[in-house]
Amino acid sequence: MPDPDSSDWTLVVPVKTLVAAKTRLSAAAGPHRAALAVAIACDTVAAALRCPLVARVVVVTGDPVAADALAGVGAHVVGDPEAGLNAALRHGAAEAVRLTPGTPVGALQADLPALRPAELARVLAAAAEFDQMFLPDAAEVGTTFYGVRPGLPFRPGFGGRSRDRHLRRGAKELCLDGVDSVRRDVDTPDDLRLALALGVGPRTLVMAERIREWAVRG
Numbered sequence: 001m002p003d004p005d006s007s008d009w010t011l012v013v014p015v016k017t018l019v020a021a022k023t024r025l026s027a028a029a030g031p032h033r034a035a036l037a038v039a040i041a042c043d044t045v046a047a048a049l050r051c052p053l054v055a056r057v058v059v060v061t062g063d064p065v066a067a068d069a070l071a072g073v074g075a076h077v078v079g080d081p082e083a084g085l086n087a088a089l090r091h092g093a094a095e096a097v098r099l100t101p102g103t104p105v106g107a108l109q110a111d112l113p114a115l116r117p118a119e120l121a122r123v124l125a126a127a128a129e130f131d132q133m134f135l136p137d138a139a140e141v142g143t144t145f146y147g148v149r150p151g152l153p154f155r156p157g158f159g160g161r162s163r164d165r166h167l168r169r170g171a172k173e174l175c176l177d178g179v180d181s182v183r184r185d186v187d188t189p190d191d192l193r194l195a196l197a198l199g200v201g202p203r204t205l206v207m208a209e210r211i212r213e214w215a216v217r218g
């Protein structure tokens with residue numbers, strides 16, 4: 001039986017090398033693109049760590065600047081096997097199992113700057129009912145969270161149209177109201193505007209203001 005009070009999730013958060021990060025925001029963020037990617041990831045991780053159901057966050061990155069910043073907000077950082085997103089997630093999950101065997105493991109996207117700990121707690125509480133589960137992104141095309149019950153194989157299928165992929169692989173789609181902040185991933189300028197409207201964390205807010213000033217100055 002799932003433990004409804006389970007408060008020992010490890011969330012694995014992937015952060016790719018900053019030179020290649022958030023390229024769909026290149027034009028909008030200009031010289032601030034990499035710093036914005038770090039700010040978004042740090043706000044995501046800091047909010048996840050404030051969730052009462054989260055025991056730790058394992059960040060997988062090969063980027064030293066991102067690694068320092070994310071360790072600074074409390075993440076346990078491990079290196080990137082450099083074999084793509086899902087390999088990075090499996091690597092982080094193996095580290096989670098090594099650290100605390102028998103506890104639940106999930107993958108959380110790094111681009112959720114409006115994340116609210118209470119909404120994440122609702123997602124994780126609902127997740128405890130299923131063997132393998134995921135939460136679709138706001139566009140209902142991708143995925144923002146994927147998890148498995150302790151002891152089951154961790155087989156994330158992120159990338160592109162990952163909602164359909166996770167469904168095809170038999171993961172249970174979590175259909176929950178009131179978890180907008182966990183679904184609001186930021187890939188495009190429109191996504192960033194929508195996240196700002198929800199209310200983003202402090203680091204993303206500072207970067208959004210800096211980008212606004214840079215855009216006005218031209």
Ligand SMILES: Nc1nc2c(ncn2[C@@H]2O[C@H](COP(=O)(O)OP(=O)(O)OP(=O)(O)O)[C@@H](O)[C@H]2O)c(=O)[nH]1
Pocket residue numbers: 014015016017020021022023024025060061062080082083084085088109110111187
């Ligand atoms: N550690 C790690 N993270 C990755 C890798 N590929 C993608 N990611 C992360 O996975 C998430 C989704 O990645 P993408 O959508 O491909 O990249 P993005 O940086 O969000 O945005 P774009 O450059 O606009 O595609 C982001 O948080 C990335 O940092 C990888 O090879 N290793």
Ligand SMILES: C=C(OP(=O)(O)O)C(=O)O
Pocket residue numbers: 137141142143144157158159160161162163185187
């Ligand atoms: C990688 C994914 O997301 P995005 O490309 O939106 O960051 C995904 O949803 O599987």
